[in-house]
Amino acid sequence: MSDSDSDLDFDVVVIGAGNAGLTAATTLQRAGVRTLLVERHSVPGGCATSFRRGRYEFEVALHQLSGLGTEGQAFSLRPLLTSLGVAEHLEFVEERDLYRAVVPGVYDVTLPADWAGAIDVLEAEFPGNRSRIERFFDLVRNVTFWQVAAMDGLPAEQVDPLLFRQGLRPFKDVLDDHFDDERLKSVLGAYWGYLGLPPSRLPFQDLALVLFAYLEFKPWHIRGGSQMLSRALLDSFLRAGGEVRFHTAAAAIRTRGGRVAGVRLDTGERVSAAEVVSNVSLPATYAMLEGLPAPAAVARDLGTRRPGISGFVLHMGLDATPAELGFTASTNFVNVDMDDDRTFAAMRGLEPVRGIVASSYDVEPIGFAPPGASHVSLMTLQYADAWQALPPAEYALAKFAYAEGLLDLLETVTPGVRDAIEEVDVATPLTMERYLGHPGGAFYGYEQDAADGWPFRGIRRESHVPGLHLAGSWVGMGGFQPTLQSGAAVAGRLLESKGAYA
Ligand SMILES: Cc1cc2nc3c(=O)[nH]c(=O)nc-3n(C[C@H](O)[C@H](O)[C@H](O)COP(=O)(O)OP(=O)(O)OC[C@H]3O[C@@H](n4cnc5c(N)ncnc54)[C@H](O)[C@@H]3O)c2cc1C
Structure with missing residues (x-):
C-alpha cells in the first residue's frame, strides 16, 4: 500500500x-x-x-538459553x-550443571542438568528424600506438559485438571506439600532469582516450566x-x-x-x-x-497491569581463570539466607543486596575473555523505583556502592575476585530503561504473577x-x-x- x-x-x-x-x-x-x-x-x-x-566482551542478558534441546x-x-x-x-555451548546454589554456612549444592543426576545429588545432600524428590519432579513434568498443551490451544476440557489444581498454587505451598527440610526447598527454588517473584507468590507452573526446560532440554550458551x-x-x-x-x-x-x-x-x-x-x-x-x-x-x-521487575548487573573482566577464582559451575545462585520474602522486599530498595546470580562465562568458555582471564557477571533482579527517586547527583555513587554489595556477597563464596578485577561496568534498572525504552526497565514485560x-x-x-x-x-x-x-x-x-x- x-x-x-x-x-x-x-x-x-x-x-x-x-x-x-x-x-x-x-x-x-x-x-x-x-x-x-x-x-x-x-x-x-x-x-x-x-x-x-578492554580485552573483554560483556554479555548483557543471556545467563542460560532454554529451548534448544540436544542434537x-x-x-x-x-x-x-x-x-x-x-x-x-x-555454535551452541552446553552447560554441564543446572546451577550451584549457596547460602554460606547453610548449604552449597551443585545440581547437574539432568533429572537422575539431580535426584542423586539431592539425596546425597539431604538423605531420606529420594522418593519425595521423584514425586516432586513427576509433578513438575506433568504440570509443564499440560501447561504447554493449554498454551498451545488445547481446549480446557481436554486439559488434565491437575494443571488447574496445582499450576496456580504458590510454589512455596507445593514445596511444603513435598518436603520438610527448608534447605532442600531452598535449593529447588533457586530459579525464582530469574523469575522475579518469591516462592510464596510465584505460581508453581512458572517455576515448573523453567526447571523442566533446563533439566529436560539443558541450559545453553552461544559462542x-x-x-x-x-x-x-x-x-x-x-x-x-x-x-x-x-x-x-x-x-x-x-x-x-x-x-x-x-x-x-x-x-x-x-x-x-x-x-x-x-x-x-x-x-x-x-x-x-x-x-x-x-x-x-x-x-x-x-x-x-504493572510493569515487571528489572535488574542490576555488575559486569567484570577478571585477570584470572574460573579455576583460579574458585568457579566450578557457570551459574551460581548465592543468597545471604533462606528468607526469600525478605530478599524480594529488598529488591524494591537500595539496602545491601541479599541474593545474586553469578555467571561465569568461562567455565564452559564462550570466547568473551582472552586466555588466562574470565568474564563474570553478577545480577540481582530489582525494581526501578528506588533508582528513579534518587537525585541525579547521588546516582553514580549509589550504583557503585550497591555494586560493592554484590561483590561482598560473591566473595563469601569465591574470595579474591575483587583483586582480579581488570574491567568493570554497572547497569541499573535505569540503564535498562534507557537502552530498551521499557517502563521501569522491565525486561520480562509485565509482572508475571x-x-x-x-x-x-x-x-x-x-x-x-x-x-x-x-x-x-x-x-x-x-x-x-x-x-x-x-x-x-x-x-x-x-x-x-x-x-x-x-
Ligand atoms: C540483565 C538481563 C538478564 C537476563 N537473563 C535472561 C536469561 O538468562 N535467560 C532468558 O531467557 N532471558 C533473560 N533475560 C530476559 C530476555 O533477555 C528478554 O525477556 C528478551 O530478550 C526480551 O526480548 P523482546 O523481544 O521482548 O525485546 P527487547 O529485548 O525488550 O527489545 C525491544 C527493542 O525495541 C527497541 N525499541 C524500543 N522502542 C523503540 C522505538 N520507538 N523504535 C524503534 N525501536 C524501539 C529497543 O531499543 C529494543 O532493541 C534477561 C534480560 C536482562 C536485561
Missing part, C-alpha cells in the same frame, strides 16, 4: 530489533514480504546484546533457528554470546533483501480509517505499510497510535487495531526462548492471513 504523502513504502514495518522483532522480520522477509526493521539503538538484539570493555533431542528453538537460516552460523544470535538473525534478514534502520525510532504508528497505515520515524520520514509489528512495550505501542485512541478494552487492560499470567489474560498478539501486531515480552512470557518464538509466531499468523503476499 503506497500513498502520496509517504517517503517510503513497505508491506510491513517491524518496530524494535529485540528477539521478537528480529524473528518476526526475518520470517516475513524470507517469505518475500517487503519488510523494514526499525531500531533506535545502534545494534540488533535489544536485551540480546554484548559490549566491549538427539531437539526442542522447539533449534528447528526455528534452523528454518530461519541462522543455526548453521552459531560469542547473545549478540552473535542477534547478528545472525539480522544477517539472515538482510540476505533475504530486508532493510534495517539503526539509530532510528518509530515516533508514531500512522492510522487511516481505523486501521494501521504505516509509521512515522523520528527522522521525520513517513513510511506506508498495511501492517506493523511492534516489539516495544504495550504502553509505548499504544501511545504511538496517531489519530486513533487506544480501544476501550485495551485502555482498561493497560490500566490494571498469577493474575497477570496467560490463564487469566490469554496470550495476546492481536491488538484490537487492524494491522497492528504485537510480539515480545510484553504480550507473553519474557525470556529468550519465548520472545524468539513469539516473533516467529506473529509473523507466521500474518503470512497465513495474507496469502496475498505470495
Whole structure:
C-alpha cells in the first residue's frame, strides 16, 4: 500500500530489533514480504546484546538459553533457528550443571542438568528424600506438559485438571506439600532469582516450566554470546533483501480509517505499510497510535497491569581463570539466607543486596575473555523505583556502592575476585530503561504473577487495531526462548492471513 504523502513504502514495518522483532522480520522477509526493521539503538538484539570493555566482551542478558534441546533431542528453538537460516552460523555451548546454589554456612549444592543426576545429588545432600524428590519432579513434568498443551490451544476440557489444581498454587505451598527440610526447598527454588517473584507468590507452573526446560532440554550458551544470535538473525534478514534502520525510532504508528497505515520515524520520514509489528512495550505501542485512541478494552487492560521487575548487573573482566577464582559451575545462585520474602522486599530498595546470580562465562568458555582471564557477571533482579527517586547527583555513587554489595556477597563464596578485577561496568534498572525504552526497565514485560499470567489474560498478539501486531515480552512470557518464538509466531499468523503476499 503506497500513498502520496509517504517517503517510503513497505508491506510491513517491524518496530524494535529485540528477539521478537528480529524473528518476526526475518520470517516475513524470507517469505518475500517487503519488510523494514526499525531500531533506535545502534545494534540488533535489544536485551540480546554484548559490549566491549578492554580485552573483554560483556554479555548483557543471556545467563542460560532454554529451548534448544540436544542434537538427539531437539526442542522447539533449534528447528526455528534452523528454518530461519541462522543455526548453521552459531555454535551452541552446553552447560554441564543446572546451577550451584549457596547460602554460606547453610548449604552449597551443585545440581547437574539432568533429572537422575539431580535426584542423586539431592539425596546425597539431604538423605531420606529420594522418593519425595521423584514425586516432586513427576509433578513438575506433568504440570509443564499440560501447561504447554493449554498454551498451545488445547481446549480446557481436554486439559488434565491437575494443571488447574496445582499450576496456580504458590510454589512455596507445593514445596511444603513435598518436603520438610527448608534447605532442600531452598535449593529447588533457586530459579525464582530469574523469575522475579518469591516462592510464596510465584505460581508453581512458572517455576515448573523453567526447571523442566533446563533439566529436560539443558541450559545453553552461544559462542560469542547473545549478540552473535542477534547478528545472525539480522544477517539472515538482510540476505533475504530486508532493510534495517539503526539509530532510528518509530515516533508514531500512522492510522487511516481505523486501521494501521504505516509509521512515522523520528527522522521525520513517513513510511506506508498495511501492517506493523511492534516489539516495544504495550504502553509505548499504544501511545504511538496517531489519530486513533487506544480501544476501550485495551485502555482498561493497560490500566490494571504493572510493569515487571528489572535488574542490576555488575559486569567484570577478571585477570584470572574460573579455576583460579574458585568457579566450578557457570551459574551460581548465592543468597545471604533462606528468607526469600525478605530478599524480594529488598529488591524494591537500595539496602545491601541479599541474593545474586553469578555467571561465569568461562567455565564452559564462550570466547568473551582472552586466555588466562574470565568474564563474570553478577545480577540481582530489582525494581526501578528506588533508582528513579534518587537525585541525579547521588546516582553514580549509589550504583557503585550497591555494586560493592554484590561483590561482598560473591566473595563469601569465591574470595579474591575483587583483586582480579581488570574491567568493570554497572547497569541499573535505569540503564535498562534507557537502552530498551521499557517502563521501569522491565525486561520480562509485565509482572508475571498469577493474575497477570496467560490463564487469566490469554496470550495476546492481536491488538484490537487492524494491522497492528504485537510480539515480545510484553504480550507473553519474557525470556529468550519465548520472545524468539513469539516473533516467529506473529509473523507466521500474518503470512497465513495474507496469502496475498505470495
Ligand atoms: C540483565 C538481563 C538478564 C537476563 N537473563 C535472561 C536469561 O538468562 N535467560 C532468558 O531467557 N532471558 C533473560 N533475560 C530476559 C530476555 O533477555 C528478554 O525477556 C528478551 O530478550 C526480551 O526480548 P523482546 O523481544 O521482548 O525485546 P527487547 O529485548 O525488550 O527489545 C525491544 C527493542 O525495541 C527497541 N525499541 C524500543 N522502542 C523503540 C522505538 N520507538 N523504535 C524503534 N525501536 C524501539 C529497543 O531499543 C529494543 O532493541 C534477561 C534480560 C536482562 C536485561
